[in-house]
Amino acid sequence: MAHLPILEAFVKLGKYLTEFCEYSYENPSDKHSNFERVIIQAQHQNGWFSRENIMYALKQWGDLLTDENLKRWLNTYTIDTQKSPKTVGIVMAGNIPMVGFHDFLCVLCSGNKVLAKLSSNDKVLLPFLAQYLMEQEPLLTERIEFTEGKLEGFDAVIATGSNNTSRYFEYYFGKKHNIIRKNRNSVAVLAGNETHEELQALGEDIFRYYGLGCRNVSKIFVPTDYDFEPFFNAVFKYGDIINQHKYANNYDYNKAVYLMSDFQILDNGFLILKEDEGFASPISALFYSRYESENELRKHLSESEEHIQCVVSNRKNTDDVPFGDTQKPKLQDYADGVDTMEFLLQL
Structure with a gap:
């Protein structure tokens, strides 16, 4: 003690x-x-x-x-x-x-x-x-x-x-x-069966602190046939974020860059969704990738663990963080998975 x-x-x-x-x-x-x-x-x-x-x-x-x-x-x-x-x-x-x-x-x-x-x-x-x-x-x-x-x-x-x-x-x-x-980022794995409340909670993981934290979700993985309409409906409650001028400047800039580069994007007026293999999306943007097999996806996430702070989903009996809880770490939730206390006690 x-x-x-x-x-x-x-x-x-x-x-x-x-x-x-x-x-x-x-x-x-x-x-x-x-x-x-x-x-x-x-x-x-x-x-x-x-x-x-x-x-x-x-x-x-x-x-x-x-x-x-x-x-x-x-x-x-x-x-x-x-x-x-x-x-x-x-x-x-x-x-x-x-x-x-x-x-x-x-x-x-x-x-x-x-x-x-x-x-x-x-x-x-x-x-x-x-x-x-x-x-x-x-x-x-x-x-x-x-x-x-x-x-x-x-x-x-x-x-x-x-x-x-x-x-x-x-x-x-x-x-x-x-x-x-x-640098690390957090990701969410969606199955397409998420409730409106779960997707709203995911919005908290995306928008809290304007997405600047390593525990913020900066990328989502969705099934190949995923319909984004329920997601956009659920996160609509966070629309006031565009009234923050620094966030709005990032939104305008990133949207302009993507459009001039002929990237295909989805956009709801305050969040840009871009299909991208990367994990670290810029402020006001959220990357997404489609997957066919969740087993294969999990293997990919395991192989990329040095880039990932936490994985968010509604999967029970896993180490995944529940939707809405990324910015509520417990005392034993160490950054990068490195036990800071153990390190300090060995000095």
Whole structure:
């Protein structure tokens, strides 16, 4: 079990986040005014960070950071609380709000020190929450550090970025213990028997965070004779997304490129469907491929697992994520399938 005061600090943070998400709209108060200012600042710094999406991310963490959830997760590990802490550098991505929080949580719960380099796209949310944690448990003031400069003086590193930045990370961090993450995308497997509600839930997997997360569905696999009309009817409820100017600019640009290139596309006014073998569709577009045999498709997905974060479907008794749940990972759902806690405990 993790150091108990640290665990309790995260439980208090979970309660604080839950309270904030439940009452901030109806009853803004002095108690939460600083947090409100931080959220506004985060929106100004990153045009993709809508208040709705920031609040969604905070609510997910409020739901996860309970005493029961944390203990159930950590009880599967043997944590030596007497062991001298190592300093773990975390190079954080900034594609969606709080995307680096799970690594932050893992490092502290494993008894180690965080040395975090924040993305310029997400610079204020985590420091605010870290300050709250340090107020709950002063021990954490010695365990949490943020740096804007070059990462130095660390024993191990966790770095998240693109396929391009991963080469940079490999060069600089390759001689240290490391987890280096590259681009991944999520896919959905449709059988054609999905209900309207299931397809609506799939829309959440596609559109939440404007599709910027590695757990967002960027490609769907459909049977050869698939009729897209039920899908388009179901996702119509997300049409307001086109009112976000950055998303709309991407939609207009990608649609123009596809039309000028004579690609055959399907389009409903806010989402472009393009038949494409790739996994990583651009913002406002969704790739699709047709399949004849699901067994063959599953084999293909297994062979491509290094590109895939999660597979979504309504198949029971599989490791697939249910429709609508991609942005609700549990504490034991590690990015890229690499057990971060196990890595940290081996240092």
